[in-house]
Amino acid sequence: MASESISVTTSDDQTIQLSRKHAQMSQTINSMLEDSVGADQEAIPLPNVSSEVLKKVIDWCTHHENDPAPVEKVKKLNKKREYKAKNSTISDEWDKNFVNAELRVIVDILLAANYLDVKGLFELMCKHIANELKGKTPDQIRERFGIQDDLTEEDKAAMRKAWGATKNDS
Amino acid sequence: MSKFRLHFAVEAKSMRGQRLLKRLLSGGSDLSRKKERAEGHHCDGDGDDVTSMDDLPVDVQLVIVTFCDIHSVCNLASLNRRWNEMLKRPILWRQLCGRDFDIVILPSAECTWHQVYKSMIPFDRDEHHFQRCFYGAMRVGAANTTLFGRPRGSFIFRGSSRGDRELSWVDERGRVRHNRMRKTLEGYVGDHWEDETPYTSLGQIMSNHPELTNPLYDLSMTQWFPD
Numbered sequence: 001m002a003s004e005s006i007s008v009t010t011s012d013d014q015t016i017q018l019s020r021k022h023a024q025m026s027q028t029i030n031s032m033l034e035d036s037v038g039a040d041q042e043a044i045p046l047p048n049v050s051s052e053v054l055k056k057v058i059d060w061c062t063h064h065e066n067d068p069a070p071v072e073k074v075k076k077l078n079k080k081r082e083y084k085a086k087n088s089t090i091s092d093e094w095d096k097n098f099v100n101a102e103l104r105v106i107v108d109i110l111l112a113a114n115y116l117d118v119k120g121l122f123e124l125m126c127k128h129i130a131n132e133l134k135g136k137t138p139d140q141i142r143e144r145f146g147i148q149d150d151l152t153e154e155d156k157a158a159m160r161k162a163w164g165a166t167k168n169d170s
Numbered sequence: 171m172s173k174f175r176l177h178f179a180v181e182a183k184s185m186r187g188q189r190l191l192k193r194l195l196s197g198g199s200d201l202s203r204k205k206e207r208a209e210g211h212h213c214d215g216d217g218d219d220v221t222s223m224d225d226l227p228v229d230v231q232l233v234i235v236t237f238c239d240i241h242s243v244c245n246l247a248s249l250n251r252r253w254n255e256m257l258k259r260p261i262l263w264r265q266l267c268g269r270d271f272d273i274v275i276l277p278s279a280e281c282t283w284h285q286v287y288k289s290m291i292p293f294d295r296d297e298h299h300f301q302r303c304f305y306g307a308m309r310v311g312a313a314n315t316t317l318f319g320r321p322r323g324s325f326i327f328r329g330s331s332r333g334d335r336e337l338s339w340v341d342e343r344g345r346v347r348h349n350r351m352r353k354t355l356e357g358y359v360g361d362h363w364e365d366e367t368p369y370t371s372l373g374q375i376m377s378n379h380p381e382l383t384n385p386l387y388d389l390s391m392t393q394w395f396p397d
Contacts, residue, residue: 146222
């Protein structure tokens with residue numbers, strides 16, 4: 001008999017209870033549960049996720065627990081449609097609020113979503129970052145996302161030639 | 171999505187990519203360490219120790235890029251060397267070609283996905299509005315192009331002697347369709363004409379319409395109706 005709540009141990013050695021429904025939104029935990037039927041008393045170790053981030057992920061799962069499950073695309077013909085659906089608009093107001101956070105938090109949630117394989121959350125964070133990149137110059141992007149600049153002026157000129165000067169490029 | 175990401179993971183050949191993947195797979199002690207460091211510095215832009223987008227694994231970064239518009243992709247490519255190298259991967263341009271132009275088959279074995287994408291952008295990147303006007307038309311051309319896996323009935327010309335803001339293509343019945351955008355006080359206005367002559371070779375079109383330049387496909391393939 002499977003219990004209704006799952007306990008997981010985070011990277012900072014805290015044990016957190018989450019409901020089975022939320023746990024199963026993560027493909028990683030889901031497959032762990034399937035692999036260890038009968039041993040579900042033990043806490044699942046999540047060495048990649050801190051308790052702070054996990055709480056955020058659970059928040060998101062709670063908001064989205066009643067969403068329809070993502071449809072598995074099996075036919076190759078559907079591939080085209082899948083490409084088309086990939087725009088970066090975030091439609092949900094709650095989601096917009098959720099992603100409005102510090103860069104550190106965003107990166108951590110994205111890493112956690114990637115590790116836990118929560119598809120919806122992963123896409124949401126990717127979309128958010130893509131939206132933030134939109135309309136920024138390379139300098140602004142470097143500043144916002146803490147990226148090191150190791151290019152000389154010649155490199156930059158060559159790249160501008162190769163990739164084309166964009167509207168925002170000075 | 172997971173299949174998609176796995177694809178990228180296989181592609182992650184750079185040293186950094188491997189290191190990050192290993193880090194991710196092996197229990198992430200690195201991540202918690204990074205977290206401790208980040209507690210100390212809440213402001214960004216402070217040397218190596220702060221959180222940055224470079225902390226993300228390469229496969230995640232590539233997924234982010236597939237959500238970006240093409241202008242952002244070009245900007246990302248000039249961030250630093252690593253990003254520049256990363257954005258040259260054919261797998262990324264294959265995704266982008268499929269996303270923006272519905273091209274899912276490489277039109278010719280000689281070209282790369284990056285070249286295909288570039289060839290689909292006819293004009294300078296500043297004129298967003300103008301490009302959007304043409305994307306619909308180009309999709310039609312592209313659909314014909316990829317239908318048979320090779321350019322058949324869909325030679326696309328970009329530009330003409332009158333300027334760059336023109337796009338023509340030959341439909342499957344050999345008619346030349348031509349579109350032109352003019353900038354007026356009200357904004358861009360489009361012209362359209364068709365030439366109903368059933369052409370059978372690129373040479374005929376080129377001699378009848380000397381103003382058309384820049385065919386996007388190999389000039390040696392002058393015959394596109396084999397029968």
